[in-house]
Amino acid sequence: MTSLLTLRRAFVINRILIRHGLEEFLAPTPLSRLTQLMRLFALTSNRNKSLNRGQRLNQALTELGPIFIKLGQMLSTRRDLLPDDIADELAKLQDKVAPFESEVAINVVEQQLNSPIDQVFSQFDRTPLASASVAQVHSATLINGDDVVVKIIRPGIKKKIKADLKLLYLLAGWFEKYSSTGRRLHAKTIIKDYQTTLFNELDLRIEAANTSQLKRNFEDNSILYVPAVYWDLCRKRVMVQEKISGIPIGDIEALKSADVDMRLLAHRGVEIFFTQVFKHSYFHADMHPGNIFVDASNPQDPKYIGIDCGIMGTLNESDKRYLAQNFVAFFNRDYRRIAELHLDSGWIPAKVSVEEFESAIRTACEPIFGKPLDEISFGQFLVQLFQTARRFEMEVQPQLVLLQKTLLYIEGLGRQLYPKLDLWETAQPFLKSWLKETYGPKAVWLKMKNKAPEWLEQLPEMPDKINKLLDQVEKREEHQHQLVNAIQTLKKAQSRGAQKIVWALAGTALVMAGFSELPGWLSAQWGDVGLLTLSLVCFMVSFRS
Ligand SMILES: Nc1ncnc2c1ncn2[C@@H]1O[C@H](COP(=O)(O)OP(=O)(O)OP(=O)(O)O)[C@@H](O)[C@H]1O
Structure with a gap:
């Protein structure tokens, strides 16, 4: 079922890319065959020929939806990987998504906080302040009168993200397999980083914790103000924080x-x-x-x-x-x-x-x-x-x-x-x-001062440790010595072995010569005796060595 859905989505992606004249990105992948077929049957046509490749990519990603738009936005910042013309156009991508119903938003809040909305807020603004692909933000007032904003994760978004990520992994895998550019860009790693970012955004407790930490870091430095988090009203899919105002x-x-x-x-x-x-x-x-x-x-x-x-x-x-x-x-x-x-x-x-x-x-x-x-x-x-x-x-x-x-x-x-x-x-x-x-020297001194208690603690054990260390060094030297000796013995044995083989071969050759025809100047009898003696000598030398 899932693979059928993936195939359908792959078909849609292919069509969108062709429509925006971006077949070059598919050329090395198995999708290129599908591209040829689709063009053959005129299932899609190549528009926007007048635009440059960055602009065409921008339009294609916008059509592919929020997860692709966010990916494009993330890629636009990777100027170390992408050429400027593409990065510039990707930077213009707008993450504008239609807001979801306020009733749905309230349902999520009530479910997550396990309480009716009017028991937490004296006022909850039904018109969202902002709406992005992952979350929506509403203004509200707490029962104690504090003005806050409530961030709510878009219902059903996790499923969509997972499906799109699956496809992105597939495309990145092909891109890496079939294209040297894909390998150079580490396409799959890019998608993996993107996945981590997206999944972190899905858990608002992570954002709440980050906000608290940043606020604490700037407690004594007034040039940056960070809104306070209402921890008792933060859950995985809902976060409440102080409402700020500024230009x-x-x-x-x-x-x-x-x-x-x-x-x-x-x-x-x-x-x-x-x-x-x-x-x-x-x-x-x-x-x-x-x-x-x-x-x-x-x-x-x-x-x-x-x-x-x-x-x-x-x-x-x-x-x-x-x-x-x-x-x-x-x-x-x-x-x-x-x-x-x-x-x-x-x-x-x-x-x-x-x-x-x-x-x-x-x-x-x-x-x-x-x-x-x-x-x-x-x-x-x-x-x-x-x-x-x-x-x-x-x-x-x-x-x-x-x-x-x-x-x-x-x-x-x-x-x-x-x-x-x-x-x-x-x-x-x-x-x-x-x-x-x-x-600097002061820092080194401070580091030494900080380390001093640790060193003092270890001081009584020092003589033992030094002894052990010296033992180890000694043993290592002994080992090295033994190793050198072993290598030398091996070398000698090797050369003796080689000599042995040479003498044995010579002996064998002489025996064989005895069975073959002798040169005319050597009488057969003396020739045979001589060859036999010589081969015997060779075998003896070989045996001894
Ligand atoms: N504490 C706050 N006080 C006032 N307005 C806020 C506050 N937090 C968020 N907003 C408003 O809501 C908008 C979206 O908020 P935020 O950036 O946290 O959501 P997001 O879903 O992560 O959006 P994006 O993906 O566009 O960054 C902000 O641009 C701002 O206008």
Whole structure:
């Protein structure tokens, strides 16, 4: 049954792709035969020939539905993988879905909270505030008078997501199997990452927990405000949080007419990003205009408000070191250092020549410096670096890709707010102080101080441990010695064996010669005796050796 449904959907996808002139994406897959058949029987025709391939892909994904639209949106941020013309068009995809009935929304809320709606809310706005492919948001007021928003998962969406994912896996599998581009793009991994993102979005407790964590991280830093979560009203398919109000970040006109200090706002955006990355190792990774607002109550001290923490990125110490050191080296145009960092840390295999890698990075990054300082892009640098490193067999970690995508967005936004934004001005002191704080003498001293109790605890066992270690070293040396001896004996035996074989072969050859015709100058009798004696000698030597 399921496979029949999948086949039907595959047929529909095929038709849509042909209609938008995108058969080239199917060419290497088994669907291409179906494509030929469909064209033969004129089941579909190729429209939109005047549009470029990015625009045609945009239209096809829109027609394929929300799960494909979301995939396109996600892919639009993978500039390290996709050509710019396609990424630009995919970025324009709109996730606009018709809202579901408010009765259905209320049913879900009552079922999830196990309580009639009017016992939880004094007012529930039946017209949704927003409606996307996975969830819908309604305004409401709690019995205690707090203004809140209620996010509700679209009923039946999980089944649809699963069916579409099944198909996407099938297509990605074909794409990887039959096309070198598919293999280069790691098509199946892309779908796997997408699946993780989608499934996380289906459980609103994950988003609620992320929101709480981000709020806690910025408790002592007022430049970012995060709404409070009402934990007792959060379930898998319903989340209630504080209602915020602010100017949407994309509304530049409104910000300007509110007399907001745009330069400060742009720099604070960069500061928030670097604080999340380097101080908290935890960053909001779904930064789009719908998720960022500005509190302009004091326009000369504007503050950000962030919502929708469904997708967050985390970094470990080595990721942060990688980023900080590379950024600093990049701004010093020290490509040698970047190459050395990659080799020394084992990010790229040791067999790669440092000169070759340095030259590839220089070729990729020099054009970025051809621009004025206020156009230099860290995000673009990461795109180029990852593209180059991939060519040298570096597996770029997903969290770094997520970060690169967020950084590109932050830069774009910052320059939209304040076109003269110089990222380095905010980033440099930040990175330098982070490197100093983490790796400077004070940091080393602090780390040693933190480790001291652990070391003290182990101190009494130290002599025993050192003894054991020395024993091991001794044993290892003994083993090595024995091994060398064994190899030498083996070699000798091998050469003696070879000698044995040679002598035995010579003996055999002489015996055989005895049975064959002898040269005329040798009398038959003496010849036979001589050959026999010689062969006997050979066999004896062979036996002895
Ligand atoms: N706490 C809030 N206060 C006020 N408005 C909110 C709040 N949370 C969400 N909204 C409104 O609802 C919209 C959608 O919210 P949210 O981004 O969380 O949903 P989503 O389903 O993840 O949407 P998308 O997929 O487009 O990001 C927001 O753009 C905003 O207008």
